[in-house]
Amino acid sequence: MRCLSRFFAPLRVLLALAACWAVSAAVAQPPDLSGVWLPDVKDQRRQETQNIPPWKPEIKPQFQRMVDDEDAGRPFLVLDHCLPHGMPSWMLITHNAFEVLVTPGRITLLGEVDGNRMRRIYLDGRPHPEDPDLTLHGHSIGHWEGDTLIVDTVGIAPQAYIATSEAAGIPNNGDMHIVEHIHLVQPNVMADDLEITAPKVLTAPWKTTRLFRRYPDRHYEIVEGECVQEFLVPGKDANGNDIFLPNPQNADGSVRARKN
Amino acid sequence: MQKIMKNRFTVKSILPLCLSVLLGHAAWAHHSNAAYDTDHVATFTGTVKQVNWTNPHITFLVDRDPNPGEKGTVTWVLEVSSPGVLTRSGWTKRSLQPGDHATFRYAPLRNGTPSGYLNDVTLDSGQKLTYSLTPPEAPEKK
Numbered sequence: 190m191r192c193l194s195r196f197f198a199p200l201r202v203l204l205a206l207a208a209c210w211a212v213s214a215a216v217a218q219p220p221d222l223s224g225v226w227l228p229d230v231k232d233q234r235r236q237e238t239q240n241i242p243p244w245k246p247e248i249k250p251q252f253q254r255m256v257d258d259e260d261a262g263r264p265f266l267v268l269d270h271c272l273p274h275g276m277p278s279w280m281l282i283t284h285n286a287f288e289v290l291v292t293p294g295r296i297t298l299l300g301e302v303d304g305n306r307m308r309r310i311y312l313d314g315r316p317h318p319e320d321p322d323l324t325l326h327g328h329s330i331g332h333w334e335g336d337t338l339i340v341d342t343v344g345i346a347p348q349a350y351i352a353t354s355e356a357a358g359i360p361n362n363g364d365m366h367i368v369e370h371i372h373l374v375q376p377n378v379m380a381d382d383l384e385i386t387a388p389k390v391l392t393a394p395w396k397t398t399r400l401f402r403r404y405p406d407r408h409y410e411i412v413e414g415e416c417v418q419e420f421l422v423p424g425k426d427a428n429g430n431d432i433f434l435p436n437p438q439n440a441d442g443s444v445r446a447r448k449n
Numbered sequence: 450m451q452k453i454m455k456n457r458f459t460v461k462s463i464l465p466l467c468l469s470v471l472l473g474h475a476a477w478a479h480h481s482n483a484a485y486d487t488d489h490v491a492t493f494t495g496t497v498k499q500v501n502w503t504n505p506h507i508t509f510l511v512d513r514d515p516n517p518g519e520k521g522t523v524t525w526v527l528e529v530s531s532p533g534v535l536t537r538s539g540w541t542k543r544s545l546q547p548g549d550h551a552t553f554r555y556a557p558l559r560n561g562t563p564s565g566y567l568n569d570v571t572l573d574s575g576q577k578l579t580y581s582l583t584p585p586e587a588p589e590k591k
Contacts, residue, residue, distance in 0.1 A: 227537075230582045262559045264481035271505075284582055285533050301533045302504045356481035404584055412533040414504030422501065436501065 219333045220373050223291040225409040226401035228283055233399065236281075237353050242385070242395040248359055255357040264356035271416035273306040275325030275349035276342055277367055280381050280399055282352050287401075288411045296331065296338070302414040310340050317343050325349050327367070338371040351387060351395075362389035377403040485556040485566040497549045498524060502542040504531055509545060509567065511553060527555055529567040530580055538580035545570060545578065 244252050255265045267282075268274060274283055285301040294313035300306030310329040321328045321344030328344040345365045352358025370382040379401045386394045424434035499510040509527045529535070532542070545551070551572045555565030570578040 227583055259481055259483040262483050262486065264483040266481065268505075285531060286537070302531055354481060356483055402583065407537070407584065409537055412504075412531075412536060414532065416505050418503040419501065419506060419508070421503075 219338070220336050221291065222289045222296065222338070222371070222373075222379065224403045224405060225286050225288045225411060226379060226403050227286045227409075229400035229402060230284055233282060233354075236397060236399070237357075240397050242351060242353070242390075242397075243392045244359070245390055245392055248390045252357060252359055259354070259356035267350055267352045267355055267358040271303060273300065273303045273325050274352075276308070276327050276345050276365075277383055277385055278350050278352040278358060279306065279308070279326070280369070280383060281397070282354055282358075285414075286409065286411050299411060301411040303416045304414070310338075317341070323347070327365075336372055338369075340367075340369040340371060342367040342369070347389075351385060351390065359390050361387045364388055374400075377405065379403070482556075482566055484559055486559050487556040487566075490554060490556050490568060491565075492552055492554045493525070494550065494552050495525065497545055497547050497551070499547060500542065500545060502532055504533075506531055507535065513563070523563050525553075526564040527553055527567040528564065530582070534582055535580050537584065540578060540580065545572075 242252075258265055267278070273279065279287075279300060283300070283302075287298050287300045287306075290297040290299065294311065296310040296312060298308040298310070300308075306326075308326050308329055310331040312331050312333075314332075315330060317328050317330060323344055323346040325346050325348075327342040327346075327349075329340050329342040331338055331340040333339070343366055345361065345367070347363035347365075348360050349365070350358035351361050351365075365385065365387040367386070368384045372380055372382075374380045380398055381401065382396070382398045384394050384396050385391070418433070420436055421433035422436045424432060426432045493513050495511040495513040497509055498512050501508040501510075507529045509529070511525045511527055512522045513525050515522060535544075549572060551570050553565075553570055554568040556568065558564040558566075569580075572578070
C-alpha cells in the first residue's frame with residue numbers, strides 16, 4: 190500500500206496542477222455577452238429626470254424646450270428620419286432589443302427596427318483609423334480588463350443625437366468621444382457605464398449607466414425591421430410583380446396618425 | 450381617403466406619391482408617445498379593417514361600431530409598439546386579423562382625430578391581447 194501511495198503521489202500533484210490550470214483558464218475567460226438583450230426601459234425613464242447631461246448654457250434652453258413640449262403633448266421627434274438611433278442614443282433610449290454576437294477578435298451588436306443598426310467593436314488590437322469616415326455609430330475598439338469590456342468610440346457623425354428620450358436630444362455637433370465600461374451585474378443583467386465627451390454641447394464628460402436584460406429561456410430573436418415599411422403595403426406593379434406600394438390608409442397617403 | 454383607396458396604382462402614378470410619402474411624412478417614425486393622452490384611456494368596439502405589421506410601429510385600422518343613431522363608419526388608426534415587442538409578448542402577425550371584432554382600449558390622440566395608442570385588445574372570444582416592453586417576470590430567480 191505504501192508503495193502504491195508513493196507511486197500515486199506525483200500523479201496527485203499533477204492532477205492538482207491540471208485542476209488549477211483548468212480553474213485559472215476558466216477564470217481568465219471573459220464573461221459571455223452573447224445573446225439577445227432588452228433595454229430596461231423603466232430605468233431609462235428614471236434616468237430621464239435623474240441624470241441630465243451637463244449641457245452648455247446655450248444648449249440648455251433648447252433642451253428644456255423639448256422637455257416642456259413633450260410635457261405639453263407636443264413632442265419633438267428626435268428620430269423622425271428613419272435613420273438608426275446612432276451613438277450614444279442607441280444605448281441610451283432604445284426600446285428595442287439587440288443581439289450581441291461574439292466572434293474571434295470582434296463583438297457585434299445587431300439592433301432591431303431600423304435597417305443597419307449595427308455596432309462593430311474590434312478586440313483584435315487595431316487602433317482607430319487616423320481619419321475615419323464619420324458614421325452614426327462611429328468606430329469602436331475594445332479590450333477586456335478583468336470582467337469588464339472597455340469600448341472606445343470615435344468617428345461619430347455630428348448629427349448623431351445625445352438623447353435622453355425619443356422627444357429630447359441635441360445633436361453632438363462633432364468631436365464626440367464615448368468610453369463604455371460594459372459588465373454583467375447579474376448573470377443576465379448587463380450594465381453599460383457610458384462616459385460621453387462632447388465638447389461642442391457639454392461642459393464636462395457626462396457619465397450615465399444603462400441596463401439591459403437577457404432572457405435565455407425565452408429564445409428571443411431580434412426581428413428584421415425596416416423603418417420605412419410603415420409607409421408601405423404589399424401590392425402589385427403594372428406587370429403583376431410583387432412590390433410595396435404607398436399605404437393608402439389616410440387621405441394624404443400616410444400610414445401614421447397625424448400628431449401635429 | 451376613399452378616392453385614393455379606389456385608385457388603381459401604376460408604377461408611374463405611385464412614384465410621386467411614394468416620394469411625397471417618404472419625404473413629407475417621415476416625421477411620424479420612431480416617436481415619443483406624448484401626443485397621446487394617457488390620462489384619458491378609453492375603449493370602443495369595432496372590426497379590424499387592416500393590419501400594418503411594420504416597424505418602427507404597428508398600426509391597426511379599425512372600423513368603430515357606430516353609436517345608436519350614428520350614420521356611417523369611422524375608421525380609427527390605432528398605433529402600437531413594434532413587431533419585436535409584440536412578438537416577444539406572445540403575439541403573431543395573425544393575432545389580430547381583418548374581420549376580427551373586439552374591444553380596443555387606447556389612449557386617444559390629443560388633437561381629436563380618430564386615432565389612439567393601443568393599450569390592449571379583448572376579442573369577442575374573451576381572449577385578451579396585451580404587451581409589455583419587458584417580459585413580466587424577472588429573469589433572475591435568485
